[in-house]
Amino acid sequence: MMSSASVSPVEQIAPPVELSKPLSINERQLMTPGPTNVSQRVLKACGLPVVNHMDPQFFKVLRDVSAGIRYVFQTRNQYSLAITGSGTCAMETAICNLLERGDTFLVLSHGLWGERVALIGRKRGYNVVELKIDKLGDVFSLKQIEEAIVEHKPKVLYVCHGDSSVGTLQPMDNIGRVCHQNGCLLLVDAVVSLCSAPLDTDRLDIDVVYCAAQKALSGPPGVSMISLNDNAVRHIKNRRTDVDSYYMDINWLAKAWGLDDDNNHQFVYHYTPAVSLMYGLREALAMVAEEGLSHTVDRHMKSSLIVQKHISSLGLKFLVEKPEHRLPPILSVLIPNDVNGNEVIKHLLDFYNITIAGGLGPTAGKIWRIGFLGVNANDQSVGVLCRALSDAIADQRKKSPKL
Amino acid sequence: MMSSASVSPVEQIAPPVELSKPLSINERQLMTPGPTNVSQRVLKACGLPVVNHMDPQFFKVLRDVSAGIRYVFQTRNQYSLAITGSGTCAMETAICNLLERGDTFLVLSHGLWGERVALIGRKRGYNVVELKIDKLGDVFSLKQIEEAIVEHKPKVLYVCHGDSSVGTLQPMDNIGRVCHQNGCLLLVDAVVSLCSAPLDTDRLDIDVVYCAAQKALSGPPGVSMISLNDNAVRHIKNRRTDVDSYYMDINWLAKAWGLDDDNNHQFVYHYTPAVSLMYGLREALAMVAEEGLSHTVDRHMKSSLIVQKHISSLGLKFLVEKPEHRLPPILSVLIPNDVNGNEVIKHLLDFYNITIAGGLGPTAGKIWRIGFLGVNANDQSVGVLCRALSDAIADQRKKSPKL
Numbered sequence: 001m002m003s004s005a006s007v008s009p010v011e012q013i014a015p016p017v018e019l020s021k022p023l024s025i026n027e028r029q030l031m032t033p034g035p036t037n038v039s040q041r042v043l044k045a046c047g048l049p050v051v052n053h054m055d056p057q058f059f060k061v062l063r064d065v066s067a068g069i070r071y072v073f074q075t076r077n078q079y080s081l082a083i084t085g086s087g088t089c090a091m092e093t094a095i096c097n098l099l100e101r102g103d104t105f106l107v108l109s110h111g112l113w114g115e116r117v118a119l120i121g122r123k124r125g126y127n128v129v130e131l132k133i134d135k136l137g138d139v140f141s142l143k144q145i146e147e148a149i150v151e152h153k154p155k156v157l158y159v160c161h162g163d164s165s166v167g168t169l170q171p172m173d174n175i176g177r178v179c180h181q182n183g184c185l186l187l188v189d190a191v192v193s194l195c196s197a198p199l200d201t202d203r204l205d206i207d208v209v210y211c212a213a214q215k216a217l218s219g220p221p222g223v224s225m226i227s228l229n230d231n232a233v234r235h236i237k238n239r240r241t242d243v244d245s246y247y248m249d250i251n252w253l254a255k256a257w258g259l260d261d262d263n264n265h266q267f268v269y270h271y272t273p274a275v276s277l278m279y280g281l282r283e284a285l286a287m288v289a290e291e292g293l294s295h296t297v298d299r300h301m302k303s304s305l306i307v308q309k310h311i312s313s314l315g316l317k318f319l320v321e322k323p324e325h326r327l328p329p330i331l332s333v334l335i336p337n338d339v340n341g342n343e344v345i346k347h348l349l350d351f352y353n354i355t356i357a358g359g360l361g362p363t364a365g366k367i368w369r370i371g372f373l374g375v376n377a378n379d380q381s382v383g384v385l386c387r388a389l390s391d392a393i394a395d396q397r398k399k400s401p402k403l
Numbered sequence: 404m405m406s407s408a409s410v411s412p413v414e415q416i417a418p419p420v421e422l423s424k425p426l427s428i429n430e431r432q433l434m435t436p437g438p439t440n441v442s443q444r445v446l447k448a449c450g451l452p453v454v455n456h457m458d459p460q461f462f463k464v465l466r467d468v469s470a471g472i473r474y475v476f477q478t479r480n481q482y483s484l485a486i487t488g489s490g491t492c493a494m495e496t497a498i499c500n501l502l503e504r505g506d507t508f509l510v511l512s513h514g515l516w517g518e519r520v521a522l523i524g525r526k527r528g529y530n531v532v533e534l535k536i537d538k539l540g541d542v543f544s545l546k547q548i549e550e551a552i553v554e555h556k557p558k559v560l561y562v563c564h565g566d567s568s569v570g571t572l573q574p575m576d577n578i579g580r581v582c583h584q585n586g587c588l589l590l591v592d593a594v595v596s597l598c599s600a601p602l603d604t605d606r607l608d609i610d611v612v613y614c615a616a617q618k619a620l621s622g623p624p625g626v627s628m629i630s631l632n633d634n635a636v637r638h639i640k641n642r643r644t645d646v647d648s649y650y651m652d653i654n655w656l657a658k659a660w661g662l663d664d665d666n667n668h669q670f671v672y673h674y675t676p677a678v679s680l681m682y683g684l685r686e687a688l689a690m691v692a693e694e695g696l697s698h699t700v701d702r703h704m705k706s707s708l709i710v711q712k713h714i715s716s717l718g719l720k721f722l723v724e725k726p727e728h729r730l731p732p733i734l735s736v737l738i739p740n741d742v743n744g745n746e747v748i749k750h751l752l753d754f755y756n757i758t759i760a761g762g763l764g765p766t767a768g769k770i771w772r773i774g775f776l777g778v779n780a781n782d783q784s785v786g787v788l789c790r791a792l793s794d795a796i797a798d799q800r801k802k803s804p805k806l
Binding site: 290 | 414415471523617673677682
């Protein structure tokens with residue numbers, strides 16, 4: 001019975017029975033394009049006490065994260081910060097700051113991510129020109145890119161460095177030069193490639209690049225990173241119209257991170273960030289700094305070569321034919337005709353607690369996508385994966401022998 | 404020296420020294436308008452293993468969170484889900500789904516949050532009509548609201564239920580009725596009021612309401628909640644133009660949460676959510692379900708009455724004159740002339756490790772904002788707060804005795 005002092009009316013909706021049981025989660029070995037497994041050090045940081053976002057202790061975390069982003073992106077960009085939101089939030093943030101309604105936006109699509117960017121661009125009212133790859137698994141040549149830029153004269157070119165939906169790694173050399181010779185800004189998606197393949201932001205003349213924490217950094221999902229050079233910042237400051245989002249407005253984000261010169265490096269309230277995830281990201285960045293970026297990248301390549309060799313030894317083929325165009329930490333493997341792809345995925349989960357992914361859209365049912373990002377890029381993890389894969393495929397072939 | 408097998412170029416940017424020291428955070432007693440302290444149960448959940456966002460274990464978490472949101476919002480709304488982003492992200496999500504360029508948007512501003520909403524509306528190209536309160540600390544009368552609706556014929560009315568910047572609680576009775584009689588949708592900001600003051604979404608005919616986790620729920624910052632009734636969903640499905648954000652598109656969000664009828668309750672990939680924060684939110688919602696929503700609300704009111712009585716006994720006044728218009732969990736206290744407000748804030752932090760907040764904008768330097776949200780709404784916490792406040796003020800008066 002409610003007490004007479006109660007200020008609340010009688011509840012019309014009863015407490016849900018689903019919530020009466022405590023949460024329990026069985027850990028998986030996440031050999032997918034992400035999220036990947038999160039180290040104990042990062043998880044422990046996520047569980048540190050929450051402090052106020054305007055606490056000097058938290059400002060120190062922001063400064064550390066900024067420095068870590070500059071390091072992993074290999075850039076001196078002042079505007080280097082993290083976003084409370086997924087990699088897609090960073091993607092949309094980049095787009096809506098660089099472009100205005102009616103602007104021409106050239107999007108290279110060698111997989112799902114270009115398609116998503118083109119969709120966002122159309123939703124926001126830009127003149128989107130989407131250059132689709134002729135054959136999935138291929139990448140664009142510099143000549144194709146240059147011709148498209150000259151023809152369409154875009155304000156911004158979008159390039160996905162590593163496309164996790166097909167497993168391609170787009171070569172990046174000279175794209176920045178071609179863009180700048182034609183008055184175009186270069187926007188690069190490095191969500192899965194950063195720390196797993198070489199990408200030097202400054203050396204490659206990239207104007208804006210973004211990444212997510214839950215990939216090669218082994219950070220928690222829900223937080224992403226972005227870095228903009230002076231060229232991009234000047235472009236944004238000179239927009240004809242205001243940025244049409246508040247949450248994603250880079251001017252506000254830079255103030256909140258104490259990075260805008262106008263604010264003399266004061267931290268200004270913008271919105272309440274995911275304090276716990278920023279702690280986790282800080283530790284994930286620290287772990288790469290301790291290992292050394294080059295070694296982190298090399299470790300991913302070493303694991304990739306082991307898995308590629310094993311997959312070839314099983315007689316399987318890759319969607320991406322040329323080895324130099326394969327995204328090191330995520331391999332797209334063609335499912336052979338005599339094997340039920342979903343049953344292999346199920347076998348890996350049931351017998352080894354390993355999660356791998358299938359294809360998306362046009363590759364659904366045709367490929368497996370096998371990832372070994374961050375803490376999973378090591379001899380032991382990929383060794384277990386290789387043995388499990390052999391077993392799962394052999395089991396399938398035993399059950400339905402080739403006619 | 405780099406090995407010859409290295410795929411990575413020599414690093415131009417060295418690992419930052421800031422990251423060589425491990426992260427350490429001193430816990431504070433957070434008696435601010437939020438974030439508030441997070442319980443050990445919620446922090447522990449945030450540290451559970453990360454699984455893939457398409458793992459059936461995670462779909463169960465999403466279903467639980469949806470059920471919890473329906474309970475705390477007291478609604479049967481199908482579209483009840485959480486967002487990876489702060490309360491401001493939920494705010495912008497609500498706005499950009501309900502409105503289209505050129506639409507008239509009536510915003511009631513009795514503090515900072517109305518101003519922020521008006522700013523977002525202008526950025527996105529709506530015809531924003533901002534009704535500002537005559538005197539800070541007051542709330543709007545139903546008559547004022549009705550007259551403004553009749554005059555401006557808005558598509559959407561925004562009302563902030565509890566404004567944490569000034570400490571006002573806007574009465575909500577009959578606003579929904581007046582809106583619907585005039586063909587207007589009612590959008591309510593319940594970021595700080597939900598679970599700390601009575602707010603029954605369905606009974607009050609609210610079309611869209613949102614909240615953030617780090618307030619009365621004592622959840623982690625960086626995740627927010629939104630609930631839309633059938634009226635709002637129908638309105639969105641019948642828009643003339645596409646929603647101009649992908650990240651914030653409620654159609655996509657509903658598919659990702661298995662809530663859209665078109666998808667027969669399948670979970671569709673939209674973006675990678677903050678898996679760890681969803682775990683934490685699930686536990687925070689479960690704790691309210693266990694305590695009972697009415698009791699949670701009553702507990703906040705009980706704490707508020709204790710603090711209000713103590714503040715009055717110190718001879719201090721409130722910005723919000725009428726007790727019934729005071730936001731229970733966040734009290735705005737006028738700083739007396741004979742006391743240095745910043746020194747009191749510093750004293751509380753230095754001697755008691757208690758964080759309280761100052762004013763914002765027009766109230767900067769004029770008020771303290773004292774909060775006791777979620778786990779801090781209890782006799783012991785507010786007892787310590789009251790004693791600390793007495794001490795800090797007495798200390799100030801001793802140092803600079805009234806002339």
